Amino acid sequence: MDPGPIKDPKYPGMNFHQLEIFYAVAGRRSISGAAAELHLTQPAVSLQIRALEKACGLLLFERGGPQLRLTQAGEALYRCAVSILHTREEARRLMDELGAATKGKLVLGANTTGGMYLLPRLVRAFRDRYPETEITLQVDATERLYESALQNVLDMALVGGPTVDRRFGVEPVCADNVVLIVSPSHPFAARRSIAVRELKAQPCILPQLGSRTRQLVERRLKAAGVTPAVVMQLSGTEAVKKAVEANLGIGFVSSYAVEREAALGDLRLVAIDGFEITRHMELIYRRQKYFSPVAERFRQFAHDYAAHVKPIGPGRVARRRPAREA
DSSP states (O other): OOOOOOOOTTSSBHHHHHHHHHHHHHHOOOOHHHEEEEEEHHHEEEEHHHHHHHTTOOOOOOOSSSSSEEEEEOOOOOOOHHHHHHHHHHHHHHHHHOOOOOOOEEEEOHHHHHHIHHHHHHHHHHHHOOOEEEEEEEEOOHHHHHHHHTTTSSSSEESSSOOTTTTEEEEEOOOOOOOOEEESSGGGGEEEEOGGGGGSSSEEEEOOOOOHHHHHHHHHHTTTTOOEEEEEEEEHHHHHHHHHHHOOOOOEEEGGGHHHHHHHTEEEEEEEEEBEEEEEEEEEEEEEOOHHHHHHHHHHHHHHHTTTTTOOOOTOOOOOOOOOOO
């Protein structure tokens, strides 16, 4: 049901229904794609877009190509629409939760480390205790998670610190060691520790540019007088682990990402004399955000759960690999 016009004397015809249609068209860059998504006819979608452009007094799309393109005004309105529509959804959700405190929805975000190796355990434990809670998880780059949190798309996100932006509330949850990993056949694998200067001659495999882990590793190594010889930059921690396992180079990853491989002996964690990279995994959210009862419950649960989470480090003894069947 259309909730009616937004009460703005300058744009009297703009309403939520038009914004929803605009949001779908802008996301798909297609009238037909948006019509199929919204279960509307193409003429109905086109009519609402024209009405919205008339209300704004500006063109929102460039027509004529194989795909629609947003104008500068369209880009600006799209950013606003993301925030407006998700804020409306949050308001509805909060009212529903206040009416039924035992149920609720959570939209959580996490970067690669948090989203693949830590947050799923936390969510599973939370769902075991509160099975009625509906949880949506968004795994993305940290910078995009920041943007989503500011736009109210996310209730909160688990990211690798430090987060210094004052627009966010930041709560350290648990420690994370970024560790040196090598293949079992690498010469470092048989040693108890190495000197940091020995890293200079080693081909190094790191996540792609923009990765917070990579930024942290390069910053700390530079402070120790080492510029890593990066021979491969890969998309994602799993790709880095596989390349190191194949002995294509050494690598640095979160300790949470290699617990299984360290236990099985597929990868070795190597200590570096007098050198450690430790950070905190942090819960971040928009400052002054109102937490629904279920969000507040998850927030406290995350701290209680993380108090028992201990990252592994170099010196972890691998368990014997199970015998393979013939």
